[in-house]
Amino acid sequence: MRYLPICDRVRLSRRDVGGPPDAVCTVATEFDDCGQSAVNESAPDIFLSYSRGDEVQARKLIAFLQNEGFTVWWDGMLEAGTVFTRTTERALEQAGAVLVLWTATSVQSNWVRDEAQSGRDRGVLVPISLDGSLPPLGFRQFQSVDLSGWRGSSDAPEIRNVRAAVSRLVDRELSSPSAPASAKPPQLSDRAYRSEPKSKPTRFLAAGLAAILALTAGIFAVTRTANTSDVDSSSLAILPFENLSGDANKAYFSTGLSEELRQVLSQGGYLQVAARTSTEEAAQNTNAVEVAALLQVRYLLDGSVRQDGGKVRFSVQLIDGETGFDIWSEVYERPLDDIFAVQSDIAEQVARALKLQLGEDTALASREGGTDSPAALDAYLRGKALYDLSRDEATFRAAQRQFEAAVKADPDYGAAWAMLSRTQTLIASSYPSDVPLAQSYAVAVETARRAVETAPDLAAAQAALGFVLFNGRLDATSAREPMEQANRLGQNDADILQLYASYAARTGDFEAATKAIERAIRRDPLNAVALRTQADILATQGDFAKARSAAAEALRLNPDMRVVHRILGDMFYHEGQFAKARQEYEKEGSKLSRFTALAMTLPRLGDKEGGERNFRELQREYGLNGLYQQAQVFAQTGRTTEALDALEQAYTVNDSGLVLLRHDPMFKGLRKQPRFVALLRRMGFSTPDVTGQSRR
Known part of the structure; x- marks a missing residue:
């Protein structure tokens, strides 16, 4: 790229970009003697930003874009450093798209960064990587189209993707397909949150978040009928927002805002929003299309947050999961103290959008x-x-x-x-x-x-x-109404569904439990805890084949997941395969589960001393907190009276292990005991008959 003194007269022709020598660019610059400029009044389609060392590749791209019918401004920076000419500023501010060519050189350029920021702030940034380089910090939340392998062919998938991105921004219909199926999707950027430790409805909705919601609702309504994919066209995953505050201690804020937005968008049921655990797992990929495929969603919402003193600045983008390209992006900046002052105005815009697209009865302006x-x-x-x-x-x-x-x-x-x-x-x-x-x-x-x-x-x-x-209270009867209410209200919340599934299974409603856990897994397919819960529910019903499959998937997702090996061992134990049960129990990471299981299993393999040793470890390590597990050991070693004593004492001290009592096969031999039946009734459980069916 040539850097020009302010008072030079410059006229760029297509000769400069490889075009016919007699053709003149639509946007030409003329500087008069005092530095004022005269410029074609029509705004350019594209403002191209790049560095001097990348001029050869930039010219190829300019030639392609102009041959596609776009007007390109490409002489946008001066050697004076941070001082922009009026003409450059005008072109930058008026261009329908700002293409930034990132390379190892340009990421160091203040000029390129400034122009990229302008495009980002206006929501018209199209980042391109010429050599595979990542954008600098502050721009990595935007997918870069990788042109490192482009050799100038106008039919190459990657260059057609550039064309598609630009045509969307400048709102231009072009004749040939904009994104062929063979196109390589752009990569999601490296995200700062990946180095953070993994973790887990509100009147609060900052003005920016409300605006995002309004735009999202409108876009889904428009695209719903056009999508022919098997994936639900109203499905969305919200990636954890990147913390750009320069302080790792503020990661809670960016992560929290993305979670708040997830809660808001989940309300009402018109969007199918992927759960947080699976989203964070899938987001370890950098390819937007792969992330969407893993989560079985059509769209991704990505973003970053910068908290600086009393202000919050966050940038968001909605990405098409089929192509990997942005549908829209926006930057919002709000003072923390004033953020609610503009909320009502934004809420009105949201309401208008929802009335137009979704009907008057849909209320999503705030989180319950x-x-x-x-x-x-x-x-x-x-x-x-x-x-x-x-x-x-x-x-x-x-x-x-x-x-x-x-x-x-x-x-x-x-x-x-x-x-x-x-x-x-x-x-x-x-x-x-x-x-x-x-x-x-x-x-x-x-x-x-x-x-x-x-x-x-x-x-x-x-x-x-x-x-x-x-x-806590061990009161299944009193818990029923709020649990049923939670299930009714939380049909789009995988954590709520999982919690309800456990409750339903432990109180004997396996049909409701199965329905809830299957729905939870559809919302959260990469959540090992949900799969462990499913394995436990299936094993309790005696469906060992499906239970083993769910347990294996849980371990595939998280090889260190606790309790899964105990579930696998229990199935072998009840089949009488005690050696295989022992192998699973010895892999169990939970000491409470391992001590208990081995105390029951080793005596059946002739190692009575080993069983007693594990039982003593159970008592020493957990004391009264392990009374339920001690009762299991007593029941499985023929000490019925001691087992009933331990269960009654566990109830006295509110041992939460008792929630498992109704269907725990370890107590099958005690189910006709009057003391056992009385304890079940005291807890509000219906009592199973000898076949395992409920008597109400």
Whole structure:
């Protein structure tokens, strides 16, 4: 590229770009003696930004674009550094598309970065990699078309993809196909969030998020009828937003905003939104088409967030999962303190779009159970990030403090009350405390009731109440209504569906359990925990073949997944294949499961001493927290009285293992015992007859 002094007269002809010598570019620059310019008043289709060392390749691209009928501005920077001429600024601001040629050289150029930023801010950026180089930080959330292998052919798939991207932006219908099936999709950029530790409805919706929602709703409505793919045309995955704040400690904010958006878009059921766990797993790929195929979705929503002082800037793009190209992209910047001031105006735009496309009864402008307090939202997102780490007691207690801060800042924040209750329940059931367990569960119940009171239509609130009543209070009857409500409200939430499936199976409704877990897996196909739950439900019903298949898939996704080897071992155990059961149990990562299983199995293989050794380890390591498992060992070693004593004591201390009691085959020999039947009734369980069917 030539760099020109301000007062030179320049006229670019097609000779400069390999075209006929008598043809003159539509956009030509004339500088008068004082630096003012005269320019063709029509805006160019394309502004091309590149570096001096890439001129040869740039000329080839310019020739192709002009031969396709596009007008190209390509002499856009001056040697003066950061000073742009008025003509350059005008062309940059008016161009329908800004093509940026990234190379190892151009990523170092301040000029190229400035022009790329202009295109990004206007939502018209088309990034291209000439040598396979990644864009610089700040631009990696936009897919770059890889032209490193292009040799000038106008029929090459990659150059046709460039043409397709530009034609969409300049709203031009061209005669030949814009994206042939053989076209190689662009790559998703390397994402900063991949180095972060993996983790896990709201009045709050920042103006930018509301605008994204409005645009998304409109685009889905327009494209729904045109899609002929087997994938649901209303299916979407929201990739974890990249943290561009320059501070790894702020990753919670970018991840949290993408999760908030996922919750909003999941409401109402008009979009099929992939769950977070599978989305994060699939996003390890850099190819947009591959990610969409893994998740079985038509569209991807990608983005980045930069939090700087009192301002938030986030960039988003909606990507067609079939081609890998952007459908639209936008950049939003809002002051944290003023972000809700513009919300009502944006909400009106959303409402108009939804009335036009989806009908007046669809309300998606806000998340159920959310907040309009920036401080409350920030505390909630911090708490959620800590909770999702699932690291240790200190981490969970830190999460609890953040949720407490969130509800203090906004006492009507239903989602925060729900997460506070879940955290209180988890801490009470997992870690010793000077506070009596019953008292800790009572606090968690009251917190969950507050969540339901403030947000009765929030699935997570109903689930939190059902969870603590069942797993904490051991009251299956009281848990039924909130669990059923959670299932009804959470049909698009894989976590809620999985929780309900476990409850339904443990209370004997295997039809509902099967339906819920299958729906959860469709929403979250790469979630090993969901597959483990499915394996457990199938094994409990005696369908060992399907259970083994689900367990194998769970281990394929996560070879270190706990409890799966216990499930596999249990099936061999009940088939009388004790040697194979032992092999599985010895692989089990959960010590609680391993000690219990080996204490039952080794005596059947003639190693009574080994069984006793594992039983002593179980008692020493877990004490009263392992009473349910001790009862299993007693039952399987012929000590019926000791087993019943341990079960009754487990109920006294609120041992959550008892939720498994109704269908646990380890207690098959005790099911006719009056003490066993009485305990089931005390917990609100129906009692199974000898065939395993429910008596109500």
